[in-house]
Amino acid sequence: MRHGLLFLAFFLVSLLSARPASAQSNLYFPPTSGGTWATTSPASLGWCQPQLDSLLAFVGRKHTDAFLMLKDGRLVVEQYYGTYTADSIHYWASAGKSLTATLVGLAQQDGLLSINDSTSKYLGRWTSATRAQQRQILIRHQLTMTTGLDDTPPAPCDNESTTPSCLLYQAPPASRWAYHTGAYRTLQDVLVQANGGGTISAYTRQRLGNRIGMAGLWVNDVFYSRARDMARFGLFILARGSWNGTPILTDQAYYQAMTTPSQTLNRSYGYLWWLNGQSSYMLPGPQQAVFPGFFTPAAPADMFAALGKNDQKIYVVPSLGLVVVRQGDSAGPRTLAVSSFDNELWTKIMAVFCRPMATASAATLTDFKAYPNPAAETLTLQHPAGVATVSVLNALGRQVRQQPVAGAETVLSLASLAPGLYVAQWLAADGRVLASRQVARQ
Numbered sequence: 001m002r003h004g005l006l007f008l009a010f011f012l013v014s015l016l017s018a019r020p021a022s023a024q025s026n027l028y029f030p031p032t033s034g035g036t037w038a039t040t041s042p043a044s045l046g047w048c049q050p051q052l053d054s055l056l057a058f059v060g061r062k063h064t065d066a067f068l069m070l071k072d073g074r075l076v077v078e079q080y081y082g083t084y085t086a087d088s089i090h091y092w093a094s095a096g097k098s099l100t101a102t103l104v105g106l107a108q109q110d111g112l113l114s115i116n117d118s119t120s121k122y123l124g125r126w127t128s129a130t131r132a133q134q135r136q137i138l139i140r141h142q143l144t145m146t147t148g149l150d151d152t153p154p155a156p157c158d159n160e161s162t163t164p165s166c167l168l169y170q171a172p173p174a175s176r177w178a179y180h181t182g183a184y185r186t187l188q189d190v191l192v193q194a195n196g197g198g199t200i201s202a203y204t205r206q207r208l209g210n211r212i213g214m215a216g217l218w219v220n221d222v223f224y225s226r227a228r229d230m231a232r233f234g235l236f237i238l239a240r241g242s243w244n245g246t247p248i249l250t251d252q253a254y255y256q257a258m259t260t261p262s263q264t265l266n267r268s269y270g271y272l273w274w275l276n277g278q279s280s281y282m283l284p285g286p287q288q289a290v291f292p293g294f295f296t297p298a299a300p301a302d303m304f305a306a307l308g309k310n311d312q313k314i315y316v317v318p319s320l321g322l323v324v325v326r327q328g329d330s331a332g333p334r335t336l337a338v339s340s341f342d343n344e345l346w347t348k349i350m351a352v353f354c355r356p357m358a359t360a361s362a363a364t365l366t367d368f369k370a371y372p373n374p375a376a377e378t379l380t381l382q383h384p385a386g387v388a389t390v391s392v393l394n395a396l397g398r399q400v401r402q403q404p405v406a407g408a409e410t411v412l413s414l415a416s417l418a419p420g421l422y423v424a425q426w427l428a429a430d431g432r433v434l435a436s437r438q439v440a441r442q
Contacts, residue, residue: 027321028073029235029244032213035086037228040074048354052077055348062311062331062341065090066227069349070323073235080227081328089224090327093308094337096223099204099233100187101143101272102241105254106207112194115140119186122193126186129169141173142187143271144262148173151180152286162186162221177265179284179336184272185221212236212243227327234306234314234323259304268295270304274338277301284336295338298346307337313345324349370424374440379412381424388429392422392439417441 030037042052056079059067065084069077080086092099107113118135119126119142127134127149141147150168151159157166160181167182188200195203201218209215214232216225236242237259241249249255258271261278268274268281274295281295282288296303299315306314313326331341369382381390383405390410392401400422401412419441426435 026072027235027239029239030073030213030232032211032243038074040071040076042076042352045071045076046354047076047352051348051351055352058348059326059345062328064326064328064331066325066327068227068231068323068325070231070235070238072321073238073323075231078227084327086228087226089226091308091312092223092225092230092306093310093312094181095230095306095308095312095314096218097184097272097308098237098306098314099223100184100191101258101270102233102237102249103191103204103207104139104143104187104271105241105249105251105258107191107194108254109249109251110207113139113190115143119190122190123186126164126189127167127169128164129167133169137173139187139190142184142190143258144174144177145179145184145269145272146174146177146263146265147180147183148176149178149180149183151178151183153182158182160185174263176288177263177269177282178286178288181336188218188221208236208248211246211248227325230314230325230327231323234316234325237314238316238318238321238323266290274305274307276303276305281338283338296342296346298343298350303346305342307342309336310334311339311341313342368426368435368437370437370439373437374442375414376442377413377415379414379424379439381410381412381426382408383410383426384408386428387426389427391425391427392417393425414441 028038042049056067056077059079060081064081065088066081067077067079068075078086080088104113104115108115113122115138117139119137119139120134125134127137129149137147137149148169148171150170153161153166153168157163161167162182162185170176191203192198192200199218204216204218212232214225214229216223216229236248240252241247241255259273259275260270261267261275262270266282267278268276276294276296276299278294280290280292282290294301300317300319302319303315303317305316310330311326311328313324315322315324326345332339367382367384371380379392383390387405389402389404390412391399391403392412393399400417403410403412422439422441424437424439
């Protein structure tokens with residue numbers, strides 16, 4: 001029951017903040033050169049100033065250098081602390097993994113590689129596994145952290161080592177999820193080889209950076225940039241791989257796969273992106289423990305994030321049109337990605353919103369209806385124009401029903417489903433969730 005109530009609470013948040021199909025056309029994009037970036041005042045959004053002041057004071061106490069919040073692309077908060085400025089450079093740490101995943105998608109889109117290729121096609125002997133074992137490791141496994149290589153190799157190796165003698169076979173690919181930075185880092189070598197040479201920094205500038213105005217440089221497999229460059233990348237991802245109306249990551253199937261569960265071992269992990277709103281999550285480390293619920297319960301269910309060591313953060317929340325960036329030193333105990341700071345920060349952020357941050361009007365939101373609730377044999381979903389399909393998810397986040405819409409109502413059969421709590425979703429043609437409602441099957 002507690003698990004069901006958790007889902008109810010956060011899908012209601014998603015419903016209240018649902019964005020209509022036209023929401024992306026309302027996004028603002030700063031020019032790709034110069035320092036111009038349009039702003040929006042917190043007051044115009046109905047944000048609570050005392051809670052915002054509390055948020056910024058809290059962030060400052062947590063060893064933060066830069067904290068930015070975008071609403072529909074416009075800067076609402078841009079705060080720097082101490083001697084840090086808008087021109088200061090900071091490492092992304094493992095938040096750069098999410099950038100790498102995007103670059104891999106662009107490379108596949110360009111026909112340079114396929115994520116179903118064996119990594120050895122590009123790198124030759126890159127591990128100490130046997131040739132037969134190594135051939136089984138695909139680029140897809142590196143994107144999903146399921147290479148099966150040992151993430152805790154003995155000294156002098158460590159989790160970040162990329163030399164073949166440190167990349168040790170432990171289990172078959174796709175049989176084990178482990179946060180293994182060394183296995184991930186070789187993806188940059190794959191990109192360079194697939195591109196015919198050069199450097200990963202040059203490829204990043206050419207394929208993405210110059211097109212969205214994002215500066216930065218890879219140094220020893222780690223990306224460095226200003227806070228605004230992180231925000232540009234977050235905005236690009238919020239826009240589903242487009243910039244100011246120009247599609248860049250046109251492979252929307254890849255985008256969808258990148259930002260949804262990539263395997264069943266750690267449902268809160270896509271292609272090097274952390275996904276909130278799932279039924280369970282795993283954390284970096286050798287324990288192989290699976291924890292129930294969202295990895296950031298205080299955040300909206302549709303939030304996904306690029307997370308790096310010492311609390312480098314890029315949060316993307318499609319339902320709210322939000323991008324949040326944080327650079328700095330560790331806000332608490334040092335961790336590799338997910339930390340207790342995520343939930344503390346989102347508790348403060350959500351308190352800032354005095355009214356639901358919805359682009360749609362209240363009248364539009366009331367057009368999404370699910371009845372009867374509780375339901376017995378059938379569930380009727382009402383929807384406005386712009387809805388392409390409806391679906392039902394079980395408590396584990398797995399889709400158990402999907403049906404194209406016809407007219408303003410769609411009737412779904414629940415006859416074969418067990419009694420319990422489910423989530424009804426209304427989806428646009430491109431797969432975006434427009435609204436969600438918790439429903440019960442009697």
